[in-house]
Amino acid sequence: MLRDDLKAAQIDAMKAKDKERLAAVRLILAKIKDRDIELRTAETQPDDDAMVIEVLQKMAKQRRESIEMYRQGGREELAAAEESEMKVIEEFLPQQMSEEDTKAAIEAIKAETGATGMKDMGKVMAELKARHGAQLDMSKASGLVKASLS
Structure with a gap:
């Protein structure tokens, strides 16, 4: 399950003292937790992996838009930070179709x-x-x- 992979990645990042990766994984887990809370009142619960993928896709789309806006505004350092988060997010997304x-x-x-x-x-x-x-x-x-x- 993707959720387990994310939790394992969080532990690995803590052990490796990789602060950027740890922050990105924690951000992903926080978004998933928010989505879990939203779905508490839903009548039907989606498949867990499907829900996690949906959250990751939304986060990736937000990062792409942010990177584009930062580049247009000449804020290369902020675009680089978003790109590093984007790489972590994409690690957990399934292979995209060509x-x-x-x-x-x-x-x-x-x-x-x-x-x-x-x-x-x-x-x-x-x-x-x-x-x-x-x-x-x-x-x-x-x-x-x-x-x-x-």
Whole structure:
């Protein structure tokens, strides 16, 4: 389980006295704890690994946006700090699908669902997320689906 891997990484970082990695792992665990608290009142509980992956993907997306904004603002030291956190986050994410694999998955889903135009984008995106949500950055996939359907 990813949660166990994260706790083990926290212990390893403490033993190695790697303060940056330890801070990043603690941040991840704190976000997961926040999500656990949010889900206490939910009627259905998602799979634990799926929930952890969702949290990690959201954190990675936030880091990418922050890095871009810091670079535009000329704050290279802050961008470097975000990149180091991003590397730790990406260690725990599953291997992402390549662009070619993503396009192939989109074409397969289009063929199965009979999607032909932009009106079918929601149907294709929903199926893509259901099948490959953990291995895809859905914002990038959205652009590929849009290009494929137009």
